[in-house]
Amino acid sequence: MKVLIVDDDKLVTASLKTILESDEDIEVVGTGNSGKEAVDLYMKLRPDILLMDIRMDEMTGIEAAETILKREGKAKILFLTTFSDDEYIVEAFRIGAKGYILKQNYESIVPTVKAVHMGQRVFGDEIITKIPALLSNSANKQGMEEYCLTEKEIEIIKHVANGLSNKEIAKALYLSEGTVRNYISVILEKLGLRDRTQLAIFYYKNM
Amino acid sequence: MKVLIVDDDKLVTASLKTILESDEDIEVVGTGNSGKEAVDLYMKLRPDILLMDIRMDEMTGIEAAETILKREGKAKILFLTTFSDDEYIVEAFRIGAKGYILKQNYESIVPTVKAVHMGQRVFGDEIITKIPALLSNSANKQGMEEYCLTEKEIEIIKHVANGLSNKEIAKALYLSEGTVRNYISVILEKLGLRDRTQLAIFYYKNM
DNA sequence: ATCAATATATGACAAATGTCACTATATTGA
DNA sequence: TCAATATAGTGACATTTGTCATATATTGAT
The missing domain is CATH 1.10.10.10 (Winged helix-like DNA-binding domain superfamily/Winged helix DNA-binding domain)
Known part of the structure; x- marks a missing residue:
């Protein structure tokens, strides 16, 4: 299973690479540090999974993901974030990301990547319970009306x-x-x- | 993660409890010894996972599972058995159980429970390969014609x-x-x- | 070569589904 | 208090869905 990692913190990409490669089924085919790089590297490397930070300069993870998904609708994109943020969840959800996990929870990263590779959609437990509420309430950002x-x-x-x-x-x-x-x-x-x-x-x- | 264990052999429930609780993520919230108890305890305790023997007196695991799933369609039920039996697999599969594992294979129990908890459906390797065949061919047992x-x-x-x-x-x-x-x-x-x-x-x- | 089974197709039909325009009432928030 | 919103309803309508009886061609087995 080929994984591409993108995070604007190089320490994060490095440690994620280590964690993921500790699993024999996983091969990290590249790392990037911006949304732009995410798009370029995704197109070049065609990984099975793109593991990407949601907050980055220049181009956010969401924007990068949208660009990628526009070109390759089947891309499996998994977001990483350091906190659980309602807006982002809804966005990730809406654009068709395969999942959303907290960086904190390092142990869950490998099983989650594997689950996504197997076709699952994995939103962390703490998040999945919120989805109905997110869909029903709040979400007043632009383009979100249709989700209320x-x-x-x-x-x-x-x-x-x-x-x-x-x-x-x-x-x-x-x-x-x-x-x-x-x-x-x-x-x-x-x-x-x-x-x-x-x-x-x-x-x-x-x- | 809260797990309820039901098996009519108390030695089995006890040893499963020990095995499961060796993992810090797992809490065994109760144990029962019959299908009836499975239903009652499930409703009372609302565990994340019900780990249940498939063969029990009074009410089989399958029947108990059906009852529970009728009331709580999202229940995560994982069957245990001492041997691989086609009939049971098809049944477990049909009623919507999350998986089916062999008691023999003690090491696989913890990871399987975790995978199910994360929303996976886990049928043992030796079994999962049979499922398409079970659905399409064979299945000549009574009441099984409709599954060909x-x-x-x-x-x-x-x-x-x-x-x-x-x-x-x-x-x-x-x-x-x-x-x-x-x-x-x-x-x-x-x-x-x-x-x-x-x-x-x-x-x-x-x- | 014949027979039975299989795969594909039609047409007719009733029921279910989804859309739309419109109405009515109660609640609420400004 | 007025306007907006949420909730619930009706009737008409076109489309889709599911059922059934029936037909034809192909093929595999006897």
């Missing part, structure tokens, strides 16, 4: 993700079927999905 | 689980839309599901 799901909407999503029909959801939540249809219509629009099946998939992948 | 999925059917399931419409699947597989509808109809019947959304959910839970 209400309590009720989340409740409905859960029912869809349990395989219930509109009629069944209506019964369960004491709403009319038409109302449920409307809710789902709004949810799909907010999340940019087409139908309830994609919604269920979204739920299992991201929530 | 053909290659094509599996291919279609994957497309459904990627959120494609019938039209899109038809295009991708060079079939007519009607044919795709027919395939899906058959798949749903075989798996006892009602619609494509439930199929996508089934896929993410079991495949």
Whole structure:
């Protein structure tokens, strides 16, 4: 498994390299120190995983990731940060990063990289619990309107993700079927999905 | 990480407890000795992981797991057994267990529990290779006919689980839309599901 | 060569789904 | 208090989905 590490602190890249290479399955194919380098190196080296700091000068990790994902939608990008920051989580989440872990938690880095390589999406436990709340509340930054799901909407999503029909959801939540249809219509629009099946998939992948 | 252990052999629960608690991340919050206890204790203690024997009197592990998953769909249940038994694997797999490991292989228990806790699904190496075969071929035991999925059917399931419409699947597989509808109809019947959304959910839970 | 099974397809149909425009009420925050 | 917002509803509509009966071509086994 080929990993590219990008962090503007060279001490961090160096120690991450050591940690990761202590695992025989992992090969660090390069390190960089800026968002720009991240993009260039990613394109040149085509690693399986890009492990990148979220805060860097010039170009933030988020911007770099967006650029990369625009060119290579399947890129597996994992963010590193020294603290848990709601804005960043939502952003990382929104642009399609595979995960987000705290640098502090060094022991979890190797298993997380491996899990991502296996196709998992790994948001740290302390973070994954926040995602529904993040989606429903706050998130007033630009371009985030479409992610503000209400309590009720989340409740409905859960029912869809349990395989219930509109009629069944209506019964369960004491709403009319038409109302449920409307809710789902709004949810799909907010999340940019087409139908309830994609919604269920979204739920299992991201929530 | 809170773990609940259930096995009708008290020696087993005791030794598992010792093994698991040798890891500082793991706390064994309870032990039980029957399927019934598994359900009661699970509901009371809400552990992160339920590690349960698959063969027990009164209520088998499978039944207990089904009961629990009906109430708490996100429960992480990991089965233990002393031998590798195809029937059980398929069952554990079908009802949405997170994994299945052999008691023999004591060293693998801690890492497996951790991986499951991190959201992985872990079926032992000797077992995971069998799953596609189990789903597509063989499985001649009673009540198993409905699990014989053909290659094509599996291919279609994957497309459904990627959120494609019938039209899109038809295009991708060079079939007519009607044919795709027919395939899906058959798949749903075989798996006892009602619609494509439930199929996508089934896929993410079991495949 | 024939028979049975398999894969693919049609058409008809009912039900479910998603969209849209519009209405009504209650709450709330300025 | 007024306006905005959240919540819930209706009806109409086009589309998609799932079911079923049926048809045809291919193929593997006898």
